Amino acid sequence: xxxxxxxxxxxxxxxxxxxxxxxxxxxxxxxxxxxxxxxxxxxxxxxxxxxxxxxxxxxxxxxxxxxxxxxxxxxxxxxxxxxxxxxxxxxxxxxxxxxxxxxxxxxxxxxxxxxxxxxxxxxxxxxxxxxxxxxxxxxxxxxxxxxxxxxxxxxxxxxxxxxxxxxxxxxxxxxxxxxxxxxxxxxxxxxxxxxxxxxxxxxxxxxxxxxxxxxxxxxxxxxxxxxxxxxxxxxxxxxxxxxxxxxxxxxxxxxxxxxxxxxxxxxxxxxxxxxxxxxxxxxxxxxxxxxxxxxxxxxxxxxxxxxxxxxxxxxxxxxx
Amino acid sequence: xxxxxxxxxxxxxxxxxxxxxxxxxxxxxxxxxxxxxxxxxxxxxxxxxxxxxxxxxxxxxxxxxxxxxxxxxxxxxxxxxxxxxxxxxxxxxxxxxxxxxxxxxxxxxxxxxxxxxxxxxxxxxxxxxxxxxxxxxxxxxxxxxxxxxxxxxxxxxxxxxxxxxxxxxxxxxxxxxxxxxxxxxxxxxxxxxxxxxxxxxxxxxxxxxxxxxxxxxxxxxxxxxxxxxxxxxxxxxxxxxxxxxxxxxxxxxxxxxxxxxxxxxxxxxxxxxxxxxxxxxxxxxxxxxxxxxxxxxxxxxxxxxxxxxxxxxxxxxxxx
Numbered sequence: 203x204x205x206x207x208x209x210x211x212x213x214x215x216x217x218x219x220x221x222x223x224x225x226x227x228x229x230x231x232x233x234x235x236x237x238x239x240x241x242x243x244x245x246x247x248x249x250x251x252x253x254x255x256x257x258x259x260x261x262x263x264x265x266x267x268x269x270x271x272x273x274x275x276x277x278x279x280x281x282x283x284x285x286x287x288x289x290x291x292x293x294x295x296x297x298x299x300x301x302x303x304x305x306x307x308x309x310x311x312x313x314x315x316x317x318x319x320x321x322x323x324x325x326x327x328x329x330x331x332x333x334x335x336x337x338x339x340x341x342x343x344x345x346x347x348x349x350x351x352x353x354x355x356x357x358x359x360x361x362x363x364x365x366x367x368x369x370x371x372x373x374x375x376x377x378x379x380x381x382x383x384x385x386x387x388x389x390x391x392x393x394x395x396x397x398x399x400x401x402x403x404x405x406x407x408x409x410x411x412x413x414x415x416x417x418x419x420x421x422x423x424x425x426x427x428x429x430x431x432x433x434x435x436x437x438x439x440x441x442x443x444x445x446x447x448x449x450x451x452x453x454x455x456x457x458x459x460x461x462x463x464x465x466x467x468x469x470x471x472x473x474x475x476x477x478x479x480x481x482x483x484x485x486x487x488x489x490x491x492x493x494x495x496x497x498x499x500x501x502x503x504x505x506x507x508x509x510x511x512x513x514x515x516x517x518x519x520x521x522x
Numbered sequence: 523x524x525x526x527x528x529x530x531x532x533x534x535x536x537x538x539x540x541x542x543x544x545x546x547x548x549x550x551x552x553x554x555x556x557x558x559x560x561x562x563x564x565x566x567x568x569x570x571x572x573x574x575x576x577x578x579x580x581x582x583x584x585x586x587x588x589x590x591x592x593x594x595x596x597x598x599x600x601x602x603x604x605x606x607x608x609x610x611x612x613x614x615x616x617x618x619x620x621x622x623x624x625x626x627x628x629x630x631x632x633x634x635x636x637x638x639x640x641x642x643x644x645x646x647x648x649x650x651x652x653x654x655x656x657x658x659x660x661x662x663x664x665x666x667x668x669x670x671x672x673x674x675x676x677x678x679x680x681x682x683x684x685x686x687x688x689x690x691x692x693x694x695x696x697x698x699x700x701x702x703x704x705x706x707x708x709x710x711x712x713x714x715x716x717x718x719x720x721x722x723x724x725x726x727x728x729x730x731x732x733x734x735x736x737x738x739x740x741x742x743x744x745x746x747x748x749x750x751x752x753x754x755x756x757x758x759x760x761x762x763x764x765x766x767x768x769x770x771x772x773x774x775x776x777x778x779x780x781x782x783x784x785x786x787x788x789x790x791x792x793x794x795x796x797x798x799x800x801x802x803x804x805x806x807x808x809x810x811x812x813x814x815x816x817x818x819x820x821x822x823x824x825x826x827x828x829x830x831x832x833x834x835x836x837x838x839x840x841x842x
Contacts, residue, residue: 206840340673351661373673419669491674514838514841518834518839521524
């Protein structure tokens with residue numbers, strides 16, 4: 203028997219494992235592979251590029267997938283949501299902003315609304331907005347997020363939102379993480395970095411190699427990344443990336459970086475173009491320290507599910 | 523049946539729950555109460571005050587307890603270890619420094635050596651030093667520690683030290699935390715803040731009240747606390763406390779604080795003396811957000827064990 207609960211029933215999936223909608227990295231190929239392995243794949247809709255979304259949906263073929271957006275960016279181009287809903291997504295995930303303006307259209311289209319939160323207050327707002335699923339994202343996560351570690355955030359979100367279907371994210375890469383998250387009250391997990399280091403993920407092979415090589419403490423959460431791309435995020439959020447020469451250069455000198463933003467952003471964009479990851483950032487979470495290979499998405503999903511089930515069973519058997 | 527494993531067998535305890543040796547807060551009364559409830563109580567030997575240790579061992583009566591030390595401080599007064607071993611401790615815990623000089627004497631006295639670590643490298647060193655038990659302490663913990671969150675640190679320590687008996691610490695306050703830590707590979711938990719908010723803990727009732735009142739994000743990890751007490755800790759470590767007026771005043775102004783250290787330390791000591799916790803710090807971890815009452819230590823231990831067993835059983839039952 204596999205892990206079955208409200209989450210798997212609601213999403214009609216075999217394993218409670220969701221692909222984080224990593225901007226540009228979670229393309230149609232990866233999203234489809236996660237769905238076909240029994241989880242749910244979400245396209246990395248990110249800031250909202252309609253052409254990219256249309257193309258990646260095509261590449262996903264007939265797979266039942268969803269799409270994630272950066273909410274404050276989607277608010278600037280709401281027409282992208284309509285365009286996405288035309289693909290009949292299984293779910294739409296909103297992170298970093300007020301989900302309320304978008305909830306009615308998502309539900310009307312028959313999609314599930316997934317809201318990712320970083321604080322207990324945001325979790326309450328998501329529940330009130332009608333979220334079908336709340337993703338509690340710990341500070342361990344790659345990319346944008348906040349400061350609260352998952353071990354403390356997750357049970358607080360569970361307590362604050364009785365009856366909600368909650369998924370854990372941040373710092374998780376294996377079946378141990380899924381089993382542990384379930385003990386804290388989650389019904390499943392969302393993983394990004396683990397699927398970045400997969401065969402099907404978009405993204406430079408050198409970036410994947412660096413994730414596999416990364417050890418404990420290899421990442422840092424800061425605003426250097428956004429300043430280096432000349433993107434102004436709402437103040438509460440920072441971005442976690444692999445430490446590299448560029449990060450070491452600017453950490454602690456953020457004011458100076460902001461003053462020289464346009465100049466640095468040109469150099470940064472050029473480095474990204476040529477695949478120079480000593481300058482361009484590899485967006486990855488603390489889970490990179492638990493990732494040692496680049497298998498297929500199917501193998502990742504099956505490993506996680508099998509290990510979690512085995513752990514829960516063996517710990518229960520040891521009790522009796 | 524209760525949770526029984528190598529940890530409980532090695533320490534001859536009923537529940538895999540250890541009291542963190544909180545400096546001055548984990549006195550003989552609390553340590554004895556945790557042991558009598560089926561866990562293991564550890565006196566907060568801290569920097570190493572022989573008279574305090576003798577007195578608290580008396581107050582613990584016949585209870586089988588241990589004692590914890592700040593290793594770099596113990597190294598300055600090694601005679602305190604001999605004095606402690608004369609009490610025939612069940613275990614001696616060493617945190618924040620090289621355990622090797624002390625390991626032979628501890629083992630010769632028939633006590634178990636517990637080493638608390640904050641990084642994978644420290645865990646390997648502890649295993650090589652002959653630690654019987656390794657405590658992996660996440661950044662969520664109150665008091666001194668480092669930056670790695672428990673969800674990522676713990677499985678890394680497990681992987682790096684095959685066969686080691688590992689205990690999880692930091693951010694844990696209930697049976698959910700114990701069950702989750704076990705899924706990540708720990709054999710038990712060590713809790714501090716949860717037992718601070720107990721009837722038997724030493725410490726000001728107002729400090730306990732503030733822990734109960736504290737919400738998410740109420741703590742901060744910094745060097746303000748050590749500078750304010752004019753104690754110079756090794757650079758790698760910071761201390762987590764409840765945010766208060768004093769912390770808000772000095773966070774980000776650490777250089778200025780260091781320059782005015784003696785003056786501030788006098789004011790800080792006076793505030794501590796009069797129980798003014800707007801200035802004096804309440805040492806507490808992120809788990810304070812999960813703590814809502816001040817029960818007896820026995821009730822805390824029983825709640826944790828019962829909840830963890832129930833969770834493991836019910837998750838396993840849901841599989842089949």
